[in-house]
Amino acid sequence: MFQTYLFPISYAFMAFPVAALFFTLPLLIVQYRRHGYINKIRALVLYLLLLYLLNAFFLVLLPLPDSRHNAAPAGSMLQFVPLQFIQDILHNTPITRSDPSSYLNVLTGADFLLAAFNVLLTVPFGMFLGYYFRTRWVVCIILSFALSLLFEITQITGIYGFFDHPYRIFDVDDMITNTLGGMIGFKLSLWISGLLPRIEKLDSQEDLSAKRVTYTRRALAFLLDSILLLAVTILLNLLSLSISLWAVSMVYFLSIPLLTGGRTFGKWVVRIRLRSEDGGPARPWGVWARYGLLYGVLGGMNSLMPDSSFFVSIGTALAALVKIVILLADLAFFIHLVLRLIKRDRPLLYEELSRTRNVISWPKRHQAAASETVDNTTNNE
Structure with missing residues (x-):
């Protein structure tokens, strides 16, 4: 089993x-x-x-069934009798008062083990709700029941129509035992939470203003900006406005940060912004130098690579030289980036030249709310 x-x-x-x-x-x-x-x-x-x-x-x-076109079930696939599993246990593994081993047979019988499995299945779910999400017991009951209902609906619909027929029954006892398991997990979370870090206090000692903006965070902002710029470029070309992705990027990065206090869409999503080295707002020349070097020079050179007509127009020898220069520039930037990933306290070259840096942009109202939550939790203890 x-x-x-x-x-x-x-x-x-x-x-x-x-x-x-x-x-x-x-x-x-x-x-x-x-x-x-x-x-x-x-x-x-x-x-x-x-x-x-x-x-x-x-x-x-x-x-799963061997084929999507599985055979129709022979009997009913619905079991709506509450606590039917108790009757099944007693019927299939009867207890004899004079025979103590019959009690052990009940605990090792297939019906009891199946019911126990359904209880254990949602114990971790209740623990997550109690420990991490800090829900109330009523919410835990509702969510555990909802999760079990999702299981049963997925089964009875043959994974929402993927299979021709359901291959497991809709059993109300499963929902009862799953909900019970969620409540047991919730109770366990209250007992063990004292041995684990308190989720609501994880941020109490964190000073976001002193935290370094990681390259992962910057890469995510870049990815979101790139998706937005690609969508805008495609839309403009559909409107018969033939504008390159490079041109759209230049307008975007050279203007939007100046209008939004150092933010782009990607930076806004991950809560970072550009600032000057002295901590003040990023100056126009700093923004233009930063993105001019990164997207104007390096990005501009790479935008030439797919343009075969450009390389044809300048001749074979010069085209080969230009491609070599672009590849060397990309290689140099890649090596520079790897070195900065190793020495994280050093800024990238275009940041040094533009005297700009990324900082975490965290609203003061959120800081106050977080402090109030920690204080309330401490007082309640």
Whole structure:
């Protein structure tokens, strides 16, 4: 029986890296928006929650039928009698008062183990709700019931119509035992929370103004800006306005930060902004020097690479020389970037020349709210 459970668990662990890859981008955005930085403990808990949900769904859904066109079930796929599992246990593994071993048979019987599994399935869910999300017990009951209902609907619909017929029954007892498991997990979280870091106090000692803006955060802002610029460029070309991505980028980066206090769309999402070295607002010449070097010079050279007509017009020898210069510039920038990733206290060259830097942009009202939350928690203790 336990081999049946090991099969979906192994698949869940194999699928976790792929799921984590898709989960990382929204995780980073939400954490930067809500907390201003990435806390390792908080991130670990959220990835563990993802791993748990994968295991739970794989345990509920696997193994799948051999074909999408599976055979119709012979009997009813609906079981609406509450606590029917108790009757099944007593019927299939009867208890004899004069035979103590019959009690052990109940605990090792398939019906009891199935009910116990359904309870254990949602115990971690209740623990996450109690420890990380700090929900009330009523909310835990509702969410545990909702998760179980999602399991049952997914099964009875044949994974929402993917299979021709349902391949597992809709069992109200599963919802009862799953909800019970969530409540047990919630109670356990109250007992063990004293042994673990308090989630609501993780940020109490953090000074966001002194934190360095990581390259991960900057890369995410760049990715979001790039998606926006690509969409704008495509839209302009659909409107018969033939404008290159490089031209749109130059207008965007040379003007938007000056109008928004050092922010672009990507920087706004991850809560960072450009400032001068002295901590004041970024000066126009600093913004123009920064993005002129990065996107005007380096980006401009790379924008020539796909333009075959340009290289044809300047001749074969000169075209080869230009391509070599561009490749060498890219290589030099890549090496420079790697060195700065190793020595994180040193700014990039275009930052030094423009005398600008990225800083965390965290609203004062959020800082006050966070401090008030910590104070209230301390007082309640």
